[in-house]
Each structure stands twice: as structure tokens, then as C-alpha cells.
Amino acid sequence: MDVSHLLDELNDAQRQAVTAEDGHLLVLAGAGSGKTRVLVHRIAWLIQVHHVSPMSLMAVTFTNKAAGEMRGRVGRLLDLRPEGLWIGTFHGICHRLLRMHAAEVNLPDTFQILDSEDQYRLVRRVIRDQQIDEGEHPPRQVQGFINHHKDEGRRPGQIEHFDQGFQARQVEIYQRYQDYCERSGLVDFAELLLRSVELLRDNPERRAHYQARFGNILIDEFQDTNTLQYALVRLLAGERNHLFVVGDDDQSIYGWRGARVENVAHYNRDFQPELIRLEQNYRSTRTILEAANRVIDHNDDRMGKNLWTEGEQGEPIRRFAAFNAEEEAEFVIARIQDWIAQGGRPSDCAVLYRSNAQSRLFEQTLLREDIPYRVYGGLRFFERAEIKDAMAYLRLLHNPHDDTAFERVINVPARGIGERTVARIRDHARTNGQSLAQAATEQVAQGGLSARAGHAVRSFLALVADLTEACGSASLAGAARAVVERTELVAWYQTREPADRAEAREENLSELVRAADSFQQPFEDEQAGLSPMASFLSQAALEAGEHQAERWEDCVQLMTLHSAKGLEFPLVFMAGMEEGLFPHQKSIEEPGRLAEERRLCYVGMTRAMQRLYITHAESRQTYGQTSFSRPSRFVAEIPEPLIESIRSGFRVTPAASGREAPPDTGGLALGASVRHSRFGSGTVVSLEGQGPNARIQVNFEDAGSKWLVLAYANLERIG
DNA sequence: GTGCGACGATTTTAG
DNA sequence: ATCGTCGCAC
Numbered sequence: 095m096d097v098s099h100l101l102d103e104l105n106d107a108q109r110q111a112v113t114a115e116d117g118h119l120l121v122l123a124g125a126g127s128g129k130t131r132v133l134v135h136r137i138a139w140l141i142q143v144h145h146v147s148p149m150s151l152m153a154v155t156f157t158n159k160a161a162g163e164m165r166g167r168v169g170r171l172l173d174l175r176p177e178g179l180w181i182g183t184f185h186g187i188c189h190r191l192l193r194m195h196a197a198e199v200n201l202p203d204t205f206q207i208l209d210s211e212d213q214y215r216l217v218r219r220v221i222r223d224q225q226i227d228e229g230e231h232p233p234r235q236v237q238g239f240i241n242h243h244k245d246e247g248r249r250p251g252q253i254e255h256f257d258q259g260f261q262a263r264q265v266e267i268y269q270r271y272q273d274y275c276e277r278s279g280l281v282d283f284a285e286l287l288l289r290s291v292e293l294l295r296d297n298p299e300r301r302a303h304y305q306a307r308f309g310n311i312l313i314d315e316f317q318d319t320n321t322l323q324y325a326l327v328r329l330l331a332g333e334r335n336h337l338f339v340v341g342d343d344d345q346s347i348y349g350w351r352g353a354r355v356e357n358v359a360h361y362n363r364d365f366q367p368e369l370i371r372l373e374q375n376y377r378s379t380r381t382i383l384e385a386a387n388r389v390i391d392h393n394d395d396r397m398g399k400n401l402w403t404e405g406e407q408g409e410p411i412r413r414f415a416a417f418n419a420e421e422e423a424e425f426v427i428a429r430i431q432d433w434i435a436q437g438g439r440p441s442d443c444a445v446l447y448r449s450n451a452q453s454r455l456f457e458q459t460l461l462r463e464d465i466p467y468r469v470y471g472g473l474r475f476f477e478r479a480e481i482k483d484a485m486a487y488l489r490l491l492h493n494p495h496d497d498t499a500f501e502r503v504i505n506v507p508a509r510g511i512g513e514r515t516v517a518r519i520r521d522h523a524r525t526n527g528q529s530l531a532q533a534a535t536e537q538v539a540q541g542g543l544s545a546r547a548g549h550a551v552r553s554f555l556a557l558v559a560d561l562t563e564a565c566g567s568a569s570l571a572g573a574a575r576a577v578v579e580r581t582e583l584v585a586w587y588q589t590r591e592p593a594d595r596a597e598a599r600e601e602n603l604s605e606l607v608r609a610a611d612s613f614q615q616p617f618e619d620e621q622a623g624l625s626p627m628a629s630f631l632s633q634a635a636l637e638a639g640e641h642q643a644e645r646w647e648d649c650v651q652l653m654t655l656h657s658a659k660g661l662e663f664p665l666v667f668m669a670g671m672e673e674g675l676f677p678h679q680k681s682i683e684e685p686g687r688l689a690e691e692r693r694l695c696y697v698g699m700t701r702a703m704q705r706l707y708i709t710h711a712e713s714r715q716t717y718g719q720t721s722f723s724r725p726s727r728f729v730a731e732i733p734e735p736l737i738e739s740i741r742s743g744f745r746v747t748p749a750a751s752g753r754e755a756p757p758d759t760g761g762l763a764l765g766a767s768v769r770h771s772r773f774g775s776g777t778v779v780s781l782e783g784q785g786p787n788a789r790i791q792v793n794f795e796d797a798g799s800k801w802l803v804l805a806y807a808n809l810e811r812i813g
Numbered sequence: 814g815t816g817c818g819a820c821g822a823t824t825t826t827a828g
Numbered sequence: 829a830t831c832g833t834c835g836c837a838c
Contacts, residue, residue, distance in 0.1 A: 156827065156828080157827060157828080158827085158828080159827095183827080183828065184827095184828080185827080185828045186828080189828095207828090209828080210826095210828085283827085283828050284828095286828080287828095318827095347825080348825085348826075348827090350824085350825070350826090351825080351826060351827085448824070448825075449823090449824050449825070450824085450825085451823080451824090451829090451830090454829095471826085505814095508814085508815075510814065510815090511814085512814040512815080513814085514814080515814090546814095547814095635828080636828060637828080638827085638828075654824085654825060654826090655825080656824090656825045656826065657825090657826085675824095676824095678824055678825080679824090680824065681824080681825095694825080715829070716823095716829095717822090717823065717829070717830090718829040718830080719829090
């Protein structure tokens with residue numbers, strides 16, 4: 095068989111990885127070095143050359159997007175239907191395992207997945223039921239505590255605690271939360287992994303079965319794995335299976351959410367893999383790569399890697415020092431306008447920032463200039479309130495004893511059932527070991543509620559019964575349509591929210607019906623005996639949906655540096671490059687966290703293909719207060735020859751770049767003594783710019799050094 | 814039981 | 829500044 099097409103377009107290192115003999119591999123894949131191509135071609139190589147059955151391959155990623163892309167590319171390359179392939183996210187694959195072996199891990203066939211919000215509400219419920227002070231144990235924090243320990247593989251009994259107060263209490267909440275989940279057949283995200291690990295660890299037959307099945311396991315973004323994920327990999331690998339691990343220690347930016355970059359070292363220790371470095375970059379100019387290399391070089395304990403390119407040197411990186419955040423936004427949007435004016439597309443431009451709050455000024459300015467844009471982040475489709483409401487009704491139809499769903503919608507839309515009534519139902523359920531639905535039914539029948547509350551609860555139960563009947567024989571889409579139509583969610587949102595907001599919710603609910611209508615049940619779910627409804631509910635939790643999937647217009651892209659990982663853009667702006675913001679204040683004290691910030695900077699820089707701007711502002715509004723800051727240390731880590739500074743006072747447009755007028759002194763000379771109404775007296779140390787843009791740097795005796803716009807500074811000459 | 818005003822926190826986030 | 833949660837008044 096001719097397999098040259100699998101190798102033709104690969105460089106030496108890529109080819110070496112794709113064609114490696116059996117054994118373990120560690121592919122250190124630098125940014126833009128073609129790692130997805132290597133993974134895809136490796137899978138094809140294994141199937142076509144090593145004659146590995148597609149059924150015995152497992153490929154694991156972190157995001158559905160990455161899994162989908164890999165699946166699609168493998169399918170195209172091999173011209174096969176990639177259905178039998180186990181390509182998926184850690185969570186997706188674990189979900190599949192648990193569905194297949196639900197009974198063995200003590201889960202009902204109907205187990206449900208809790209997303210973060212469901213989990214939060216449940217944790218809060220448990221805390222309240224225990225009458226524990228929410229101030230001392232904030233649900234968010236307890237949720238973090240539970241997830242942290244689960245990610246480390248710990249059950250409540252395995253957590254060391256050193257007191258009988260606070261820590262013991264946290265463990266107790268974890269225990270009770272877990273008990274509740276067990277009783278109700280609920281599984282949170284971390285639990286999907288933990289149960290799977292326990293299944294393989296404690297059940298020798300299952301372990302042997304899967305170890306015999308998956309002779310080749312490929313893992314993407316390995317630097318992002320947490321303790322549990324690495325444990326799973328080890329269990330699946332066993333003694334004989336071959337691991338193909340792809341990662342980049344320099345792109346580890348998720349330590350704060352449990353990722354263990356040390357897993358790369360552990361993998362080296364545990365499996366002694368062959369090391370292959372992919373260092374040739376196909377994305378950025380030489381200038382950008384050199385700058386990024388030099389920045390990341392300030393980190394210690396790297397595996398070491400030097401990105402290079404055969405491409406051209408390209409333009410210098412441009413740095414803009416803005417007076418304030420507004421001016422920074424003006425500058426960025428003006429450069430985007432230049433780009434568009436020269437025939438560039440808006441969607442080629444990305445504005446990257448450290449924290450979401452920074453997006454606002456860019457949005458305002460883009461809106462004003464009438465440039466289309468898209469902000470990443472925020473709630474995804476299945477996380478929106480109205481969608482979660484409708485989904486809760488669907489969950490109740492699927493399983494009337496789903497208490498999480500019951501609690502969410504018993505009074506949504508509002509029908510006069512308040513906290514007192516719900517508490518009464520909850521009590522009744524607890525004393526009789528019933529679900530909330532059962533308890534509510536009994537309470538209504540026994541007249542255990544006030545006339546008014548009883549009537550309201552009865553109407554809720556009637557609605558659910560009505561829906562159940564209507565949906566008994568209906569399709570998934572029919573059920574979704576019935577829910578949207580009969581619950582009157584749309585009308586409810588209309589009464590309590592401004593028209594535009596309510597309209598968006600209405601559109602989303604229609605979209606939900608469309609989504610249900612076009613839902614294709616995955617083959618393996620069908621095989622596992624799941625109903626389409628059960629599949630749909632799981633999938634909604636597991637794939638919350640693209641942020642604004644349909645909007646594929648030609649838009650400027652606004653996102654955090656974290657969300658930018660894995661993407662690339664011809665024109666990139668890194669905004670807010672200031673000490674305290676990036677690196678973030680909370681990361682500055684600890685060396686480990688600072689190193690992670692630097693990797694984030696490296697990730698950001700390596701997103702740029704052609705042109706990279708780095709901007710910072712002297713002052714900006716943070717939490718409603720004006721704050722002043724110095725440029726980020728990362729800016730200074732870029733070697734001078736690679737970077738060109740632009741200051742307010744002369745606008746560089748590509749056509750007119752390099753023309754600088756002499757600074758306008760406005761009658762003030764260097765060394766002059768001046769007084770400012772707020773900052774007091776000081777000495778002029780620098781001047782630049784012209785006319786209304788002229789700025790002056792003054793070293794104030796008390797307030798330190800500041801840049802001021804001459805026209806507004808109102809300086810009084812003294813001495 | 815519902816609705817509004819005070820209060821406090823506020824980095825990053827996929828599944 | 830802004831958002832979400834909590835407490836108190838209708």
C-alpha cells in the first residue's frame with residue numbers, strides 16, 4: 095500500500111514522530127509546529143502501516159473542538175467513518191466508560207451529569223440543609239474544595255485534616271454532597287474521571303479488558319493533565335500499551351485549575367519515552383519567534399525548545415505606550431482600521447487581554463467605529479438560564495425524581511411557590527425517603543400545605559403531568575417544543591426583563607428546539623441502550639455548545655489570553671501589558687505563578703502570524719478607581735532590536751511610519767520646575783509629541799514620575 | 814412570596 | 829464600575 099501521502103508534507107521531526115516504532119513517545123510540540131497534523135498522521139500510520147485496528151486506538155484531548163477536529167481529519171485522511179474510533183475528551187471517554195459499566199460502579203443506568211452550576215446549587219443546598227454558616231463556608235469555595243480533592247483522586251475519607259473545626263466541616267460537606275449524588279444518581283465532571291479511575295484500578299477484569307483493547311493511546315496537550323487524568327493514562331497503558339504523548343511545557347497555563355505540568359516529568363520517569371522536539375514553526379515571522387523565545391527563556395526548569403522558521407524576518411513588534419486605557423483602545427482600533435483599509439479582514443485581527451473586564455473599552459470603541467466584533471467567553475448555549483430552565487423540564491420528563499431539576503423549575507416561571515413551601519416539600523421528602531416530586535404529590539394530596547401554596551404546587555405538578563402526557567410518544571424535538579410552548583418561559587422572561595434581553599432568550603429557546611430537532615444520537619449511545627433524550631441531556635452537559643456558534647461573520651476577535659491558546663491570527667494585539675495586570679498582581683509574589691504568567695505571555699505572542707502589537711497604559715480604571723502602572727516586565731524581556739516603540743504624539747500608520755516631528759516643548763524645557771494641582775511640585779524630565787498630543791514626563795517629589803498630556807496638565811512653572 | 818436597594822467581591826476556565 | 833447575593837419592606 096502506498097502510504098507516501100502520509101509523510102510527504104512532513105518535516106524530519108514530524109516524520110520521525112509519525113513513523114516511530116512501537117514504544118512510548120514524548121513529542122514536545124512547540125506552538126505552531128503542526129502537532130495536530132502529527133497526531134492525525136500518526137493515527138493513520140498506525141492503521142495503514144502497523145495494521146492497528148481503529149477499534150484499538152484511543153486518542154484523548156481536552157476540548158470537544160480539538161476532538162472534533164481530530165476526528166474529522168482522521169476520517170478524511172483515511173476515508174473512513176470515524177465512528178468506531180475512541181477519539182474524545184477525557185470527560186467524554188470516561189462518560190462512555192461509565193455508561194457501559196454503570197452497574198459495576200454503582201451508578202443507575204439513568205445517571206445524570208451535573209454541570210458546574212448544578213454542582214454549585216447542590217453544594218449550597220447541602221450547606222444550607224446542614225445549617226452551616228454560608229459566610230464561613232461559601233458554596234463557591236466548598237465547591238472548589240470538593241473538585242480539588244476529586245482531581246487529586248481523594249474521597250472524603252482520604253483527606254487529611256488537622257482540626258475538628260473548619261477543615262473537618264469542609265470534609266463533612268464533601269461527604270454529604272457525595273452521599274446525595276450517590277442516592278440521586280448524579281455525577282459531576284470530576285466524578286466522571288474519578289469513577290473511571292476507580293473502575294480500572296479496583297476491577298482487575300475490566301482493567302485487563304481495556305488494557306488488552308487499547309494497544310495505542312495518544313494524548314494531546316499533555317501539560318494540561320491533572321493528577322486523575324495521568325492516573326487514568328497509566329491504568330490504560332498498563333505494561334504493554336504504547337503511549338504517544340504530545341505536549342509543550344512552555345504552554346502550561348492551567349496550573350491554577352489543577353493541571354500538573356510535572357506530569358511530563360513523571361511520564362519521563364514512568365515510561366522512559368523517546369523524546370522528539372517539534373521546533374520548526376509554520377505560523378509566525380522570525381521576529382515574533384525570536385521575541386517569544388527570549389521571553390520564555392527567563393523561565394527556569396524548562397525542557398528546552400527553540401522555535402525557528404524558514405519564513406521571513408517580518409516586521410518589528412510594535413509597542414505602544416498609552417496615556418490611559420481609552421487611548422490604548424483608540425490606538426488598537428485605529429490599527430485595525432488601517433488593516434481593514436489595506437484589504438485585511440476583521441476576522442484576521444485579535445485583541446488579547448489578561449482579564450475579561452478589559453474587553454469593555456474595546457467593545458465600546460469598535461461599536462462606535464461600526465466594526466463587527468465577537469467577544470469570546472461568557473455563557474455558552476447550554477449554560478444560559480433560559481436553556482437550563484427548559485432543560486430542567488426535559489430532565490423532569492426523562493426522570494420525574496430528578497430533584498436538581500425539580501428544585502430549579504418548581505417556581506420558574508414564578509407561580510407563588512416560595513422558599514417556605516419548598517422547604518416543607520424537602521422535609522417531607524427527607525423523612526419519607528422520597529424524591530421531591532413524590533413528596534410534593536403526597537403533600538398536595540394530604541393537604542399538608544396551605545390552600546394557596548397547595549394550589550400553586552398542584553398547578554406545577556399538573557404542568558409536568560401535562561407535559562409528560564404530551565411527550566409520551568413525541569420525539570425529542572416534540573418534547574422540547576412542548577416544553578417551550580407550555581411552560582410559558584418566554585412570557586415570564588418578557589415580564590421581568592427588558593425587551594431586547596427577553597427577545598434574545600426567546601430566540602435561544604427556539605434554537606433549543608432546532609437543536610433537539612437536528613440532534614443525532616451518537617452511535618455508541620444508542621448501542622449502550624440510551625434513549626435519545628438521555629443522550630441529549632448528557633451531551634448538553636458535556637458539550638455546553640460553542641459560545642456563539644452561528645456567528646461566523648467576519649468579526650474582530652476579542653478574547654482573554656487563555657482562550658486564545660490553540661488559535662492563530664495574522665494581526666494580534668496584546669493589550670494591558672502592565673505590571674499588576676499582566677503579570678497579574680496575584681501572580682507576582684509566587685515564583686511558580688509568575689512563571690505561568692510568562693508562559694501565558696509566550697502563548698499570546700506565538701498566536702501572531704504577521705504583525706504583533708504590544709500595548710500598555712499608564713493609567714486605567716480598575717474596580718472604579720484610577721490606578722497607575724508601569725509596563726509589564728515581559729515587555730522589557732523582548733530584545734530591543736525586535737521591538738519598535740510608538741508613543742502618543744505621533745501616530746504611526748504603515749504609510750507614514752518613522753516620521754517623527756520634534757517634540758513640542760510648550761514653553762517648558764527639560765529640568766524646569768513645575769507644580770501640578772494634584773501631584774505637587776516636580777521636575778520636567780522628558781517631553782514628546784506635538785500640539786494636542788504633546789506629553790510631558792514630570793518627576794514629582796511626592797507622587798513619583800508621571801506622564802501627563804500637556805494640554806490638560808495645567809502645569810504652573812515655579813522657581 | 815415577591816421586588817428593590819444595600820453590600821461585597823472582583824484573574825484566568827473545559828468538561 | 830459592575831455584577832450577584834442577601835435582607836428587609838410591601
